Amino acid sequence: MSLTKLIQTLDTELKQAQAENRYKAPERVICGYIPSTGKIGPRYKLVGQSGSYFRMNSNSYLSLSNDPELIAAADEATKALGVGPGAVRFIDGTFSQHVELEQTLAKFIKKESVKIFNSAYTSNCGLALSLTNKNTYWVGDELNHNSIIRGLRISGVSRENKGIYKHNDMADLERILQNVPSGIERVVVVFDGVFSMRGDHAKMDSIIEVCKKYDSNFKDGVITVVDDSHGIGAYGKTGRGTCEYTGTLDDIDIIVGTLGKSFGVNGGFIASSKEVIDTVRQKADTYIYSNSLGVAECAAATRAVKITDSPKGLKLLKNLEDRTTQFRSSIESLGIESVPGATPIVPLLLKDPLKVRSCVDFLFKEGILVTGMAFPVVPKGQDLIRCQINAAFTEEDINLVVAALKKWLESN
Ligand SMILES: Cc1ncc(COP(=O)(O)O)c(C=O)c1O
Known part of the structure; x- marks a missing residue:
């Protein structure tokens, strides 16, 4: 028995996904956590990269993972x-x-x-x-x-x-x-x-x-x-x-x-x-x-x-809400389409896989981690970048992301 024939079939399928921009990019590997310091929220270190990264794709909305x-x-x-x-x-x-x-x-x-x-x-x-x-x-x-x-x-x-x-x-x-x-x-x-x-x-x-x-x-x-x-x-x-x-x-x-x-x-x-x-x-x-x-x-x-369920939690929830409002109104001012609402999931509805990739790559160079979503994770034609707000973000952190998005829009 051998895997040769199966490997050929799988390889064809993977190449097809790549050709259709459905192939998930290689996973980045986190190897360090730098806690908040005053006006700067937490940052992450990545394997193979110098510098530190601002993470806008974490589900840990209250930042409790590192509490x-x-x-x-x-x-x-x-x-x-x-x-x-x-x-x-x-x-x-x-x-x-x-x-x-x-x-x-x-x-x-x-x-x-x-x-x-x-x-x-x-x-x-x-x-x-x-x-x-x-x-x-x-x-x-x-x-x-x-x-x-x-x-x-x-x-x-x-x-x-x-x-x-x-x-x-x-x-x-x-x-x-x-x-x-x-x-x-x-x-x-x-x-x-x-x-x-x-x-x-x-x-x-x-x-x-x-x-x-x-x-x-x-x-x-x-x-x-x-x-x-x-x-x-x-x-x-x-x-x-x-x-x-x-x-x-x-x-x-x-x-x-x-x-x-x-x-x-x-x-x-x-x-x-x-x-x-x-x-x-x-x-x-x-x-x-x-x-x-x-x-x-x-x-x-x-x-x-x-x-x-404590005063500490209420404080975290309040900052989460405030930063969400700040980010939602900022991207609206930039003219980026999103889905109206008040939750900390804020999609950038770019509706084009190539634009999504270009924006994700641009933000990465600016030290910001976001993830693009393509079919079948979202319906065809609804390609987006899912930005997630976090209770540990500061006003300055959000300003930094908004400035980077503005630069990306101007360069396109
Ligand atoms: C609505 C919904 N249900 C379930 C899950 C799965 O959560 P878990 O990682 O705990 O399996 C997710 C996570 O992506 C989700 O968004």
């Missing part, structure tokens, strides 16, 4: 219990740090119960596996995250058992709910809270209103699920995400989130009623058959949630 409190919590847990759980949760791989994290999240999210997963990706897959039976009908926004789409696929949801509505289009959602096939007993409507590429948010209040109208048509009702991976810890006055921003915290049935963005660590979770969460524990393969987080990550994430 000394989280690092101390992780160290303490590791010293006490080691680095890995040694087994999946139900085979005595459950430690007190897992339980404390679940309880802390439940209190913060204001839901009865929480299960943590090793990522939000596996949370979405596990939730789909748990809620799908032959009489389940899934409804989703066309721009939902890949993990939601993949979750439905691995759960064997057929074309006939799902409907996709146009992005944030409530009339289309209602049309789908009106046309659910007969025999369906459970409808699950699932959507991103903050859409990860465009940075706009789901019209959750309207979605809930529409879903309520059709709830009595189905034996198990119409269930609403938000994946607010980019919203929780970054959006809403107290960081409770899109539910808080849209005033729907009490109405949403199930919340999926990540610990790897605002909370600065790693992992994911599902929050809901005790019964939903117990069902997830019984049925979600991605929970049952895969190791959970280590105690260090759990302890650090618990600390992160507690910080978010």
